[in-house]
Every structure is written in C-alpha cells, then in structure tokens.
Amino acid sequence: DIQMTQSPSTLSASVGDRVTMTCRASQSIIRWLAWYQQKPGKDPKLLIYDASSLESGVPSRFSGSASGTEFTLTISSLQPDDFATYYCQQYNTYSFTFGPGTKVDIK
C-alpha cells in the first residue's frame, strides 16, 4: 500500500504569513493527490485536487504543487479562518490513503 507522510505535524504562524506544508508519497501517485481542511468538530473540506486544481469556492490564496512524489500546499497570506488541520490524500489506487495531517495554529 502507498504510505503518505506530512511535514511538519504542527505549524505555528501569524495572520498574513505565507505558509507551506509538504506531503510525500511512498511511491508514484502521478498527480492524484488532494488536500483537505478540517476544523474541530466539522467534516473535512476539499481544497485542492489533482495536485494543483483549486476546488470551486476555495479562496485563491490556497495553491498546490507537485514534484515527483513530493506535494506542497501553500497559503499565500494566512487568514483567521485558515487555522485548522490539513490532510493530504492519494487516490492513485483503490486504497485511498490519507496523510497524518498538519495542524496550523496561532503563533
């Protein structure tokens, strides 16, 4: 099975900061990677799919990129609503693995 890792596990930042987090796949997943945002007590929200496509309705400050088996989620200017946990997920196989998450909290 494909394993997904995320770094860092926790990221402390301030409003207005540019924030970057990384997700790595244990083998090639081509570009079949998504990013989700989850707030406590809420269901996850799709942000990015196919590594770099922005989901409809998601602010343009979110962007995704890919290089081999390494994927990056960037928030260009962190807003108060963005403090949450972010999960990556591969859908290259019929085992849809999630990463362990990156929690973005207030510095």
Place this chain on the structure above:
Amino acid sequence: QVQLVESGGGVVQPGRSLRLSCAASGFTFSTYAMHWVRQAPGKGLEWVAFISYDGSITNHADSVKGRFTISRDNSKNMLFLQMNSLRTEDTAVYYCAKAKRLQWERDVFEIWGQGTMVTVSS
C-alpha cells in the same frame, strides 16, 4: 443542494454488529462512487471503504477487511456500511463521502456528510 446524511451510529459491545446508512440527495446518486471514512477521537482521517458508482467494484481498508462490507442501493439513493465483529479500535466518527467526478472510480472526496459516532465499549 447536495447532501449526505449518515445514521445508525451508537454504542455497541465488542464483537457485536452495527449497520450504518448514508442518505444521499441533490445529485444523481447512481453515477458517483462513494466512500466511508472514519476518524477516531483526536486522531486523523482513515479511509475505510469504497464502492464504484454501479456497485461492481468495492475495496476495504486492511484494518476492516473481512469484518466490514460496503454496499449501495441506487434505487433508494442509499449507501451502507455493515460492521461485524466490532472492536474497541473501531470507535470513531464515520463519514460518508461522494466522489467528485461522474463515474470516476479513483477520485477525490468532494462532499462529506456530518458523520455518525460509533462507540465500541463493554
């Protein structure tokens, strides 16, 4: 409006069974793959099971294989998860989720339900 509503959660003893349901509305249910995902208290997301739009393909996570079974009734716009031989480690919020693209099998999870809590405890 696309909506997924899970039900069937509750408290159950180890070794017993439970059946979760997910009622879909606002889209043509029979043309989208569906999933179950769970989240143990304070933990991350764990994919549990997948079913193709027509029910011809299913897959389950190794952690539930042989104990859980995903199914769907396209005539009733319903998704199910039959959970047998429950263990304490199955305690989690269970979400159903809809694939994004028409008839795609390996696809992102576009819409999620609000989740239903399953607690396995003696």
